[in-house]
Amino acid sequence: MEDRVSEPSLVLVFSGKRKSGKDYVTELIQKRLGSDVCCILRLSGPLKEQYAQEHGLDLDQLMGPGPYKEQYRADMIRWGESRRRQDPGLFCRLASRGAHQPVWVVSDARRLSDLQWFQAEFPQQTQSVRVQSSENTRSQRGWSFTAGVDDAESECGLDSGVEFDWNVINEADAPSLDEQLRPILQLAEEAASSSSVNRN
Numbered sequence: 001m002e003d004r005v006s007e008p009s010l011v012l013v014f015s016g017k018r019k020s021g022k023d024y025v026t027e028l029i030q031k032r033l034g035s036d037v038c039c040i041l042r043l044s045g046p047l048k049e050q051y052a053q054e055h056g057l058d059l060d061q062l063m064g065p066g067p068y069k070e071q072y073r074a075d076m077i078r079w080g081e082s083r084r085r086q087d088p089g090l091f092c093r094l095a096s097r098g099a100h101q102p103v104w105v106v107s108d109a110r111r112l113s114d115l116q117w118f119q120a121e122f123p124q125q126t127q128s129v130r131v132q133s134s135e136n137t138r139s140q141r142g143w144s145f146t147a148g149v150d151d152a153e154s155e156c157g158l159d160s161g162v163e164f165d166w167n168v169i170n171e172a173d174a175p176s177l178d179e180q181l182r183p184i185l186q187l188a189e190e191a192a193s194s195s196s197v198n199r200n
């Protein structure tokens with residue numbers, strides 16, 4: 001693996017629908033664990049970087065939560081799919097370049113091939129996490145159904161056929177995120193401390 005500094009002790013692979021809160025939840029995990037222990041890997045990061053460069057777009061806005069990226073989403077999906085057809089692990093590999101923390105949080109798996117890549121590379125360490133929110137809640141966060149996006153593989157590729165190790169309900173009337181994330185954070189802390197023992 002090019003540029004990999006060290007093997008992770010735990011890889012948490014997150015997926016969820018648009019505006020389910022994948023970024024929000026994964027950023028909360030990183031905040032709780034600290035950025036020395038936990039890095040966030042966005043598979044869409046290298047994809048958006050290259051897409052922005054080729055199309056002369058504003059990368060910061062493409063990376064953010066606002067409406068800008070939605071104008072380009074359908075075309076970015078097509079563009080990314082053509083790259084993935086040539087090399088299904090491309091964005092997984094690029095996103096994990098240089099990651100050195102013991103806990104990796106992959107914020108945006110969308111296809112079975114994304115999850116399978118991490119499971120194949122790190123069979124002992126990989127756990128899958130699904131973030132769930134109702135359509136009503138997602139709409140309040142700015143989501144509206146877009147044909148060609150919300151009914152395509154990018155949004156539906158992990159809807160069935162996967163038994164997630166963890167499910168997080170990101171809703172106001174669900175138990176607090178801190179409460180739901182407690183066992184995951186505990187696992188991550190154990191993984192991080194076993195990695196520091198092994199490294200010393």
Ligand SMILES: Nc1ncnc2c1ncn2[C@@H]1O[C@H](COP(=O)(O)OP(=O)(O)OP(=O)(O)O)[C@@H](O)[C@H]1O
Binds near residue numbers: 171
């Ligand atoms: N539990 C929460 N409390 C408050 N705000 C939230 C919560 N979850 C998500 N949000 C807000 O909802 C919006 C969408 O969340 P986020 O960007 O994390 O979703 P996402 O699944 O990464 O979306 P996408 O990939 O479609 O951009 C953001 O503005 C975020 O701050």
Ligand SMILES: C[C@@](O)(CCOP(=O)(O)O)CC(=O)O
Binds near residue numbers: 047062063069077154
């Ligand atoms: C193009 C794409 O990477 C956009 C992801 O954007 P975001 O994670 O929703 O901000 C989706 C995809 O890979 O199909």
